[in-house]
Amino acid sequence: MPRMRxxxxxxxxxxxxxxxxxxxxxxxxxxxxxxxxxxxxxVSGWIPYWSAGTSYAVTLRNAAMFGTASPFWYAAAxxxxxxxxxxxxxxxxxxxxxxxxxxxxxVTSPLSASQVAGLGADPVRRRAHVDALMRVVASRAYxxxxxxxxxxxxxxxxxxxxRTRAGYTxxxxxxxxxxxxxxxxxxxxxxGRTSDAFSVWHAKxxxxxxxxxxxxxxxxxxxxxxxxxHTGSTGxxxxxxxxxxxxxxxxxxxxxxxxxxxxxxxxxxRHWSGSSLVGSVTAPQAVALARSAGARVxxxxxxxxxxxxxxxGGQRHVVHFSDARSVAVRQALAKRYGFAGTALWAPxxxxxxxxxxxxxGATW
Numbered sequence: 461m462p463r464m465r466x467x468x469x470x471x472x473x474x475x476x477x478x479x480x481x482x483x484x485x486x487x488x489x490x491x492x493x494x495x496x497x498x499x500x501x502x503v504s505g506w507i508p509y510w511s512a513g514t515s516y517a518v519t520l521r522n523a524a525m526f527g528t529a530s531p532f533w534y535a536a537a538x539x540x541x542x543x544x545x546x547x548x549x550x551x552x553x554x555x556x557x558x559x560x561x562x563x564x565x566x567v568t569s570p571l572s573a574s575q576v577a578g579l580g581a582d583p584v585r586r587r588a589h590v591d592a593l594m595r596v597v598a599s600r601a602y603x604x605x606x607x608x609x610x611x612x613x614x615x616x617x618x619x620x621x622x623r624t625r626a627g628y629t630x631x632x633x634x635x636x637x638x639x640x641x642x643x644x645x646x647x648x649x650x651x652g653r654t655s656d657a658f659s660v661w662h663a664k665x666x667x668x669x670x671x672x673x674x675x676x677x678x679x680x681x682x683x684x685x686x687x688x689x690h691t692g693s694t695g696x697x698x699x700x701x702x703x704x705x706x707x708x709x710x711x712x713x714x715x716x717x718x719x720x721x722x723x724x725x726x727x728x729x730r731h732w733s734g735s736s737l738v739g740s741v742t743a744p745q746a747v748a749l750a751r752s753a754g755a756r757v758x759x760x761x762x763x764x765x766x767x768x769x770x771x772x773g774g775q776r777h778v779v780h781f782s783d784a785r786s787v788a789v790r791q792a793l794a795k796r797y798g799f800a801g802t803a804l805w806a807p808x809x810x811x812x813x814x815x816x817x818x819x820x821g822a823t824w
Contacts (some may be wrong), residue, residue: 466822486549490703491651495783496562498820500823501560502630502800503525503650503801503804504683505805506530507518507529509547516552522807522818523556523560523635524819527561527562528603529561530563530565534565534596535574536565536593538579538585539542540591564604567593567608570614573617573624573669580628586631586634590631591637600643605646606649610651612628612669613651616663621668621669625669627674630679634645634665636648646680647680647683649685650672650685652705653668653706662693663693680715680719683721684708684722684724686705686708687724688726690780698767699726699765702763702793716797718798720797723793723803725802725804725805726782727742727782728781728806730782731749731777733776738777742781743814746781755770756768764785764790765780766780766786767781783813784810
């Protein structure tokens with residue numbers, strides 16, 4: 461998941477370009493139109509707690525396309541679960557349900573690679589962990605849980621990654637069984653992979669901690685984060701070049717039943733100054749930055765995404781971001797592989813024209 465929570469400090473340049481303040485979730489805006497017979501609910505969306513009002517309102521306005529919304533509301537330690545800001549907001553839950561959207565909150569975890577390995581290998585501690593998660597799903601009218609354990613990826617030891625992989629698979633297996641027994645959905649979010657190799661990626665993590673085949677066998681949905689190809693640790697580049705996304709899709713389809721897969725699609729962008737990452741931007745902010753610098757936004761057929769570059773104060777700047785066209789290309793790729801749909805990070809950051817493009821391609 462792109463680390464918006466680790467990028468909360470917004471530079472002054474972007475502050476001047478910020479969008480209108482997020483609306484409150486105290487009121488429950490209704491979707492603009494009801495689902496038509498040809499419009500399939502093939503979109504899922506994560507709702508970050510730090511921009512919940514905006515993401516919630518945008519999701520409801522386009523609810524006819526959404527099957528699931530996943531608010532980022534919980535973080536699981538070994539035997540307890542911490543609530544994030546706004547967790548369990550009943551107004552939001554009820555509003556999404558009235559719009560026909562399932563509510564499957566996301567549970568992150570601060571547990572490290574070694575902690576997950578140890579937890580998964582200990583039946584008593586593993587049960588306590590799963591018990592805590594099941595208390596969360598029973599606390600509200602939730603339709604399931606989305607496991608999004610990312611910190612466990614951060615190891616450069618292949619031996620440790622193998623132990624973590626076994627431990628996480630054991631935890632996920634137990635949780636999915638319990639969720640299914642309670643007639644709830646089990647969704648598992650994984651980092652994009654392109655091969656079976658236990659390779660170190662971005663010099664700091666190993667994606668192979670996720671056993672695609674094992675997780676795909678037990679989950680109702682596997683959401684694949686096919687973005688963050690370039691981050692602060694890599695230098696400037698596209699968020700998710702189409703060739704790289706296709707490699708992820710091809711590998712995923714070889715390990716997980718395609719009808720269970722949701723392809724993660726980015727709606728955001730990033731701004732670099734020289735080789736340093738300034739920060740993340742929404743699509744409208746990226747366009748505004750380019751315009752303020754007198755730069756032209758150009759479409760790259762190679763990456764299937766837009767970018768803009770300019771020089772200011774003797775420093776080279778570039779923004780890579782998503783727009784309606786780039787999202788549509790990735791939606792079409794998901795359809796071509798027979799995937800269940802797309803998972804968007806995150807509603808409220810998009811090019812406003814994105815929804816018309818998604819609606820046009822939603823006849824899955």
